[in-house]
Amino acid sequence: MSGDHILTVDRLSMRFGGILAVNDLSFTAGRGKITALIGPNGAGKTTVFNCITGFYKPSGGTMRLAHDGATEIRLERLKDFRISRQARVARTFQNIRLFPGMTALENLMVAQHNALMLASGLTFLGLIGAPSWRAAEKRAIDQATLWLDRIGLLDRADDAAGNLPYGDQRRLEIARAMCTEPALLCLDEPAAGLNARESAALSELLLSIRSDYGTSILLIEHDMSVVMEISDHVVVMDYGVKIAEGTPKEIRDDPKVIAAYLGVEDDEVAAVEQELGL
Amino acid sequence: MTATASEPSLASRAPGVAFILKKALISALVALVLFSLMIGIRTEAGPTGQLIYWTRFGDLAAMVAAVFGGSIVMELLRQWWGPVGTIRIVPKRVQGMLAVARRGIAPLLLTFTLLVPVIFYDQRYILDLGILVLTYVMLGWGLNVVVGLAGLLDLGYVAFYAVGAYSYALLATNFGLSFWVCLPLAGILASFWGVLLGFPVLRLRGDYLAIVTLAFGEIIRLVIINWQSLTGGPNGVSGIPRPTLFGIPLTPGPDGLAAKLGIEFSPTHRIVFLFYLILALALLTNWVTIRLRRLPIGRAWEALREDQVACRALGINTTTTKLTAFATGALFGGLAGAFFATRQGFISPESFTFQESALVLAIVVLGGMGSQLGVALAALTMIGGFELFRSLEQYRMLAFGLAMVLLMIWRPRGLIGHRAPTVFLRHSQAISSDLVKEGHG
Numbered sequence: 001m002s003g004d005h006i007l008t009v010d011r012l013s014m015r016f017g018g019i020l021a022v023n024d025l026s027f028t029a030g031r032g033k034i035t036a037l038i039g040p041n042g043a044g045k046t047t048v049f050n051c052i053t054g055f056y057k058p059s060g061g062t063m064r065l066a067h068d069g070a071t072e073i074r075l076e077r078l079k080d081f082r083i084s085r086q087a088r089v090a091r092t093f094q095n096i097r098l099f100p101g102m103t104a105l106e107n108l109m110v111a112q113h114n115a116l117m118l119a120s121g122l123t124f125l126g127l128i129g130a131p132s133w134r135a136a137e138k139r140a141i142d143q144a145t146l147w148l149d150r151i152g153l154l155d156r157a158d159d160a161a162g163n164l165p166y167g168d169q170r171r172l173e174i175a176r177a178m179c180t181e182p183a184l185l186c187l188d189e190p191a192a193g194l195n196a197r198e199s200a201a202l203s204e205l206l207l208s209i210r211s212d213y214g215t216s217i218l219l220i221e222h223d224m225s226v227v228m229e230i231s232d233h234v235v236v237m238d239y240g241v242k243i244a245e246g247t248p249k250e251i252r253d254d255p256k257v258i259a260a261y262l263g264v265e266d267d268e269v270a271a272v273e274q275e276l277g278l
Numbered sequence: 279m280t281a282t283a284s285e286p287s288l289a290s291r292a293p294g295v296a297f298i299l300k301k302a303l304i305s306a307l308v309a310l311v312l313f314s315l316m317i318g319i320r321t322e323a324g325p326t327g328q329l330i331y332w333t334r335f336g337d338l339a340a341m342v343a344a345v346f347g348g349s350i351v352m353e354l355l356r357q358w359w360g361p362v363g364t365i366r367i368v369p370k371r372v373q374g375m376l377a378v379a380r381r382g383i384a385p386l387l388l389t390f391t392l393l394v395p396v397i398f399y400d401q402r403y404i405l406d407l408g409i410l411v412l413t414y415v416m417l418g419w420g421l422n423v424v425v426g427l428a429g430l431l432d433l434g435y436v437a438f439y440a441v442g443a444y445s446y447a448l449l450a451t452n453f454g455l456s457f458w459v460c461l462p463l464a465g466i467l468a469s470f471w472g473v474l475l476g477f478p479v480l481r482l483r484g485d486y487l488a489i490v491t492l493a494f495g496e497i498i499r500l501v502i503i504n505w506q507s508l509t510g511g512p513n514g515v516s517g518i519p520r521p522t523l524f525g526i527p528l529t530p531g532p533d534g535l536a537a538k539l540g541i542e543f544s545p546t547h548r549i550v551f552l553f554y555l556i557l558a559l560a561l562l563t564n565w566v567t568i569r570l571r572r573l574p575i576g577r578a579w580e581a582l583r584e585d586q587v588a589c590r591a592l593g594i595n596t597t598t599t600k601l602t603a604f605a606t607g608a609l610f611g612g613l614a615g616a617f618f619a620t621r622q623g624f625i626s627p628e629s630f631t632f633q634e635s636a637l638v639l640a641i642v643v644l645g646g647m648g649s650q651l652g653v654a655l656a657a658l659t660m661i662g663g664f665e666l667f668r669s670l671e672q673y674r675m676l677a678f679g680l681a682m683v684l685l686m687i688w689r690p691r692g693l694i695g696h697r698a699p700t701v702f703l704r705h706s707q708a709i710s711s712d713l714v715k716e717g718h719g
Contacts, residue, residue: 053591084593091591099584101714102577103699109574110581113594116574123602126573127566145703157703162713180592 005066006031006184006216007052012061014047014240021047023240025061029184029233031068034210034217036227038251039237040260045220046094048237049186052218053091054080065089067183085114090182092173094189094220100162104153104172107161108144111179116140147175151205167198171205178209184216185209191223199223203230228252236260302349309345313338356687384651391557395550405549409556409621411661413614416560418641418653420610423567425639426648427576428603429583429717431488434495435638437475438468438608440502440630442615447515447625448508457521461616468612469605471498476604480597495635502627514626520548521555521620552621559617563610564650570606572700579603580648580700583717644685646692647716655693 007029014022022044029035037045050056052063052075063075065087073087083089099107109116119136120126126133148154151171156164161172170190177185190206191199203226209215221227227234227248234251236244238260244251251257255270318338321331391412398404417439424432445464449455455463479490502509509515520528526535528548536543570576578599581589589596619625641660645652663681667674689695695711 080590081593081595097585097588099581101584101697101709105703106699110577111592113574113578120573123573123575127569158707160709160713
């Protein structure tokens with residue numbers, strides 16, 4: 001039924017005590033598309049992410065994930081680590097969460113944990129050094145190498161992740177998420193703290209991920225140049241509710257969005273627009 | 279060792295005389311408050327029960343002066359040898375030589391250990407000490423899996439040591455099972471208890487985890503004391519059979535190993551056998567741990583120590599991962615316990631107090647969490663050093679404590695403070711301890 005939607009969020013609510021962080025939010029993310037979730041600080045974007053990736057149990061509503069030709073998966077019923085495994089949803093974090101004391105390569109190896117765990121015969125085959133395990137390990141290293149090459153970190157593969165420059169850490173975190181072979185990639189402010197050149201490289205990386213792997217991307221971002229350039233669909237949130245949705249162009253011109261961001265009354269915006277002859 | 283990422287500039291940190299004096303003054307003040315009652319006033323119950331007290335201001339002044347002077351010396355030491363300085367002061371060439379020495383130290387130590395029974399064949403004391411050190415090396419390596427790799431602070435490790443020891447003792451004395459049958463059984467039973475402990479504490483993190491594991495260690499000890507019908511209570515279990523060389527006992531009789539080999543019997547044979555037995559067990563622990571580190575499970579342990587939330591986002595089941603760490607650590611503890619029982623021939627709850635857990639934990643922390651070589655060196659330092667200070671009699675603990683404090687100032691992250699990567703593309707480079715997390719359960 002939802003052939004072109006990978007994720008359907010329906011009437012999602014998340015309450016923390018007396019605070020309603022997300023209120024009756026419904027939106028969809030297109031398959032093979034880049035969907036951006038934007039809004040002012042404190043709008044509840046990261047809370048939505050935490051619900052989708054299972055870190056929070058939502059107070060109400062449903063989140064349905066549909067893989068190609070498979071039955072729908074109800075995300076709100078899965079435990080966090082199963083969401084990555086079964087629903088194949090991967091995420092990055094607003095404040096980078098790499099394993100700083102492990103090398104870049106090791107970070108990408110950890111991401112392939114579940115596949116490698118099976119290949120190592122739940123450790124026992126690996127302990128005796130079975131050939132099948134060695135082959136699987138080599139494939140995993142090749143996969144990690146591929147991603148390191150893609151994000152331009154091949155030369156720093158053996159450096160501790162915590163020693164990498166900020167922009168590299170951001171890209172490494174995306175590569176790590178991609179190493180879990182996700183169908184839906186959730187990125188929480190991937191361009192935060194990047195300079196203009198790095199932002200452009202990031203946009204390119206995300207577009208190539210979408211085109212090469214068909215991975216759908218859900219994106220929280222404040223950097224409007226990135227949002228406007230790469231997203232196919234934009235959802236705008238403020239105070240836990242959706243205030244607008246549409247193509248980047250529609251969103252750019254939406255008075256409600258402008259009001260939310262600039263903090264002015266709707267009629268004031270209208271007045272300004274009239275003055276400018278919009 | 280790689281250069282540190284963030285080198286705090288010496289200029290901003292190098293404090294002047296005023297800072298040192300201020301710090302020393304504060305320390306002296308704290309000492310004054312603390313010791314004014316502890317040392318300054320001495321109280322005693324008089325013959326009729328009344329309170330007699332007299333003051334010792336001279337001693338108090340000496341103590342405070344010692345703290346004041348010690349604080350200045352400590353601060354100066356910290357500035358000259360501090361962990362920030364060492365890396366920078368040591369020239370590149372010396373660093374390279376040190377790296378070579380570091381690589382050579384493990385094989386050298388192993389060769390020496392293998393030769394200990396040959397060199398010191400006549401010195402029973404040294405052999406016994408060697409066995410003791412190796413037991414703690416094995417315990418340290420076992421606990422290293424839980425604390426060093428998975429980052430779960432376990433203060434009740436001695437519980438598994440006790441489970442292993444009692445498993446062997448009871449199985450051997452009640453059912454007459456041989457050491458070699460009981461050894462894996464003791465390991466499995468300890469492992470089982472490790473999982474049992476793991477379940478309730480999985481939700482806890484950091485300090486809370488430490489407290490519950492501490493309680494678990496005490497519970498096991500108290501159960502052993504009070505379950506008299508099974509464990510013999512405080513009297514312990516005696517008459518535990520000695521190990522055999524695959525069925526051949528090391529006794530003076532005609533069935534003994536000496537008679538079979540046609541050599542004269544000597545009680546040293548058994549000591550040497552025990553020495554090689556614990557060495558083999560310790561090396562097995564080491565080999566398995568090194569292998570596990572390079573397997574996905576070991577990498578998941580370390581990832582768990584680094585960042586649990588990220589682990590969950592990557593689809594790692596943190597519950598089972600923690601349980602496997604507990605079970606693996608407990609397995610080695612249980613094996614060491616079985617060895618302890620067969621070596622002593624007698625076990626009682628007194629051998630499994632919290633002090634043992636603390637000692638093993640100290641070995642792991644002192645060695646540098648996660649480092650196999652560091653743990654071995656730390657066990658040698660701690661147990662061997664403890665014996666070294668024996669001549670100082672009542673000042674032994676004082677000297678030992680001082681040595682520990684100095685070591686922790688000089689090397690706050692343990693003897694071997696850096697981490698070796700488990701996999702590399704081009705060249706393996708050690709990761710500075712500044713980056714490696716300690717884990718919070």
